Amino acid sequence: MAVDTHSTLGPRGQASQAALSNVPNVPGSAKPDPILDVHSVKRSFGGLTAVDVEQVQVQRGAITALIGPNGAGKTTFFNLLTGFDAPDTGEWTFNGQQVAGTAPYKLARRGMVRTFQLTKALSRLTVMDNMLLGAKGQTGEHIYAAFFPFLWSKQERANRERAMELLSRFNLAEKSVDFAGSLSGGQRKLLEMARALMSDPELIMLDEPMAGVNPALTQSLLHHIKDIREEGTTVLFVEHDMDMVHDIGDWVIVMAMGQIIAEGPPGAVMKDQNVIDAYLGTHHDKELTDSGKSLTVDSDPEGTHS
């Protein structure tokens, strides 16, 4: 499980990789300190079962990648966990508390903040206003306090400062007074991530944060994500770029056809035959159905890992 980024790992990164080193590489394996613990979550759309996860845990303080071919159910799984969609069955805990059925805004307040695959930049708000919306516990957001600026102007200034710091980290500082709608697609991704960070989340869930971001910036973003982790935030992200997954992921969870088919450190997972099948299946059109079929059969963890 040698990961070539060890040299750049901070103390927390090393700690979380050490903690995960004894975890068996099987789907649903128990983690030493799970921030998220999911049981039997199922969601179907008509006849299609989009998500059917028996068991999965996410280690606190780690960077976990959720990968899988298109349509595997990753976004749906995110929607379920964050309360934006309701599962047919299943329960999960966040920080040890049952949170199934909790309203999404409450989950966000508790520290579980997500971004969207299709960015939701608030177009007719400035970049700065987008950022400020992310800040938690604002007095001025109460309707009565809103009429009295002296009650919240100090807090607002502090939030602005913090927002500017984050914006410069994400190369958006010069854009702060522009409307978010004038940003490019990649810049919107960055804004959304920066906005989510405004609330100091415990767990940040990023749905394809790098899609559409130029390669030069990707490198610095990878550093930011590692920094976020060093500041104590747990990161769970969906990504198709295997280099990135390899580069910053401490742990990888692989989904295919709604199920978790493999788990482990990046190096091990990329060699896993199930994973190769699942991905090749989507890359070679003519084999799609065949490998799809074998995938469900093979997905029995006992068959490949015992």
Place this chain on the structure above:
Amino acid sequence: MDIGFVLAQSITQALGVTAIIYCLAAIGLNIQFGYTGLLNFGQVAFVTVGAYSIGVVVVTMGLSLWLAIPVALLASVVLALILGIPTLRLRADYLAIVTIAASELLRLVVRSIALRDIFGGVNGINGKIGAQFHALNPLPEDFVTPYLTFSRQDAWVVFVGWVLIAIVSFGVWLLVRSPWGRVVRGIREDEYAVVSLGKNVFVYKMQALILGGMVGALGGIIWAIAKQSVQPDTFVPDVTFFTYTILLLGGAARIFGPIVGAILFWFLLAGVGEFLSQAIQAGWIDFLKPTDVGPIRFILVGMGLMSLMIFRPQGIFGDKRELALDGR
């Protein structure tokens, strides 16, 4: 043709009681639709509740006007809750359907024969509804100037009305530039994004609906006091649509939008009507009868508004940049 008279009539209408009532309705709608993005197609219902509450408390129950005003505002809060609780968790279009239906329902209830003892049926409520207000009138006589003429009673209403509009607009200005305003503008753009940042979107939408409804009810209160009469069939959906027109004309999500919109709308409507009447009388136009003026002025003003929407879709005060970002 007396152009001076046409102008005087138009200016008087533009600043008069009706413009004030519509301006308040539009300020309320601006909070709901302009800033928060709530499709309230029943703003007339809040005006109705405001006006009828005054009528019922003062005339039917024989109580004080000063009690009636808080009752009217409270009633508008109740209406907002009734409309909002079932719909604000659903997609935006549900609120539109429910509000337009509710506003018609309300009109049919107040004009019903069964409730005639309370609401006065089709005749509505008439009497000295605003007597206590007019008793405070400090003006010695009618207000007469070359271009602006009000009766003593109307002048008092107009004065108080515009002061009220100034106060309410200042309140809205404070609100929308606060973090609260930022949240509701965020909701207008994409409520799921705002939810994902930990805001209870339902509560904010409810607050905006209530607040906008209360301001609309203020319009109804002035209506009852100024006209001393509340007639069910004046509270038709047209009132809501004029209110939208005024808001879009002035510019939605702008503090001065509803004010400029209301003044301009009534100026144009009165001006075009008066001009046509005079032109027919003078024999300039022989293919129209005086009775055609009413509908024709709406056609002309409507065409004017259409060209405004084509050439300046953001309204007079709106920001073109904001609109250009829409389709992305």
